[in-house]
Every structure is written in structure tokens, then in C-alpha cells.
Amino acid sequence: MxxxxxxxxxxxxxxxxxxxxxxxxxxxxxxxxxxxxxxxxxxxxxxxxxxxxxxxxxxxxxSSLRVVLAGGVFDIIHPGHIHTLNAARALGDVLVVVVATDNTAVKMKKRNPIHSQEQRQELVNSLSMVDLCLIGQEDDIFKTVNMVKPEIVALGYDQVHQEKFIIEGCKKINLDAKVARLQSPIPESSSHKIEKEYGESIHGI
CATH class of the missing domain: 1.10.10 (Arc Repressor Mutant, subunit A)
Structure with a gap:
């Protein structure tokens, strides 16, 4: 084709x-x-x-398309995100990214996100490797998975989700999706670390 x-x-x-x-x-x-x-x-x-x-x-x-699904908070876009999303995009024909809701972001990061879920969606949608960015579901992540029906679910290097949890959840909705664990060449990059260092540099002025 x-x-x-x-x-x-x-x-x-x-x-x-x-x-x-x-x-x-x-x-x-x-x-x-x-x-x-x-x-x-x-x-x-x-x-x-x-x-x-x-x-x-x-x-x-x-069936001629291989859809890849990735997710995260994406509060501050950093080089680790870019590498991970490029790696996810390389696995298929379409990359759909799900950003966590504000409430989910607080649960995951133990702090309020700097950007709202709508702002984070807009930021991720502006990235060239991303075909579509959606805001996730708070009560059940597999509602979004079922809507997207990906062939591959890509997990970032710092994501706590276990492959087994994703695979079993996909089976429950009759979806035969593979899980790919992506590596980052900059594992020290994180939104929290950037925010902390930026805050310290401002206070040091």
C-alpha cells in the first residue's frame, strides 16, 4: 500500500x-x-x-492500520517525552496519546498539575508525531482503550503500569493488543525534576 x-x-x-x-x-x-x-x-x-x-x-x-496508544500526564513536555513518543510512533501507522485528567494527575504525581487537562491535550496535539490526543477517563482507562482499539499499547520508561495489568484489561474487552515498554535515553528527565530545578534557580536569583 x-x-x-x-x-x-x-x-x-x-x-x-x-x-x-x-x-x-x-x-x-x-x-x-x-x-x-x-x-x-x-x-x-x-x-x-x-x-x-x-x-x-x-x-x-x-485492519490495514497499526494503531499505537500511549498515555501519561505530560505536564511539562521534556526531551524524554519527545523520545518516547517518537519511539511509540515508529511502532505503527497512527499514534494516539491519552493525557491523564487533572484528578488522575494529582493521584499519580501527588501534586496539582501546572497545566489543565485541556492545556495538556492541546500541547500534546501540537507535537508532529502525535495523530490524536485524548483526555482520559477517570473511572476506567479501558473505556478509552476500547474506543481506540490499538494494536499496541506503548508504556513509557517511568510509567508504573504493569504489562500484565494492561494485557489482562485488554482481554476483558476482547482486544488482542501487545504491550511495548519504551526506553528513554534521558531517564533523569522528568516534569517534577524540571519544575524543582526551575523553582530553585528562580529562588537563587
Whole structure:
């Protein structure tokens, strides 16, 4: 399959989840003209990758994509995050990132986040390797997993989630997803450490 076909299918997948305009999403990620987009979608409909509505994927179309799901707080974006998300993106065709809610962030970090969940979502959505960023569910992380239906769940080097917990949770929703533990070349990078050092430098002035 051509890379441009994968790009169009990926755009449709993202738009099915969050309601974005398919044509605008394709234009944002490519230099294709309206006529070229129409022609490519015609071809994908003909080959049964896209439904007759020209905006949603068939089962064949969806199965042709490898979706990767990653999650975290992402309060201060640092080099460790960038490396981890690039590594996650390299595992598949689409990268969906889930940011923790403010309440979940407090439970995880034992402090209030600097940025609200909406601000953190906007920050992560602005990263080039991220196709879609969602705000997570407080009561059940597998609600979001079930909506995204990833082939791979990518865990960062500093995440406490256990692979077994993720695998068993996926099995309960009849999802056969693999878990990938990603490594960071900068393990000392963390939002908390950056915030602490920044605060100390300000007080030292």
C-alpha cells in the first residue's frame, strides 16, 4: 500500500474518533489537491478500504492500520517525552496519546498539575508525531482503550503500569493488543525534576 493511502486511512481513523473534517485532516498532513484527494478516496472505496460514505473505514481499511496508544500526564513536555513518543510512533501507522485528567494527575504525581487537562491535550496535539490526543477517563482507562482499539499499547520508561495489568484489561474487552515498554535515553528527565530545578534557580536569583 502506498504511503499516501496509509495517510488518508490514518486521517479517516482519527476523524472517526474525534469528529474532525476528513478533507481538512488530509490537507494538514499532505500537499494533495482536492482533486487528488477525491481520486485517492475513489480508489480506496473501490478497493473496499473505505465505505461508500467516503469518510469511514471498512474492516479491511481498519485492519490495514497499526494503531499505537500511549498515555501519561505530560505536564511539562521534556526531551524524554519527545523520545518516547517518537519511539511509540515508529511502532505503527497512527499514534494516539491519552493525557491523564487533572484528578488522575494529582493521584499519580501527588501534586496539582501546572497545566489543565485541556492545556495538556492541546500541547500534546501540537507535537508532529502525535495523530490524536485524548483526555482520559477517570473511572476506567479501558473505556478509552476500547474506543481506540490499538494494536499496541506503548508504556513509557517511568510509567508504573504493569504489562500484565494492561494485557489482562485488554482481554476483558476482547482486544488482542501487545504491550511495548519504551526506553528513554534521558531517564533523569522528568516534569517534577524540571519544575524543582526551575523553582530553585528562580529562588537563587
Amino acid at each position: 502506498e504511503s499516501i493511502d496509509k495517510l488518508i486511512l490514518s486521517a479517516m481513523y482519527v476523524c472517526q474518533i474525534d469528529g474532525r473534517s476528513v478533507s481538512e485532516e488530509i490537507k494538514k498532513k499532505s500537499m494533495l489537491s482536492d482533486d487528488m484527494i477525491k481520486s485517492k478516496i475513489d480508489e480506496l472505496v473501490k478497493n473496499q478500504f473505505v465505505n461508500e460514505d467516503r469518510t469511514t473505514l471498512t474492516e479491511i481499511g481498519r
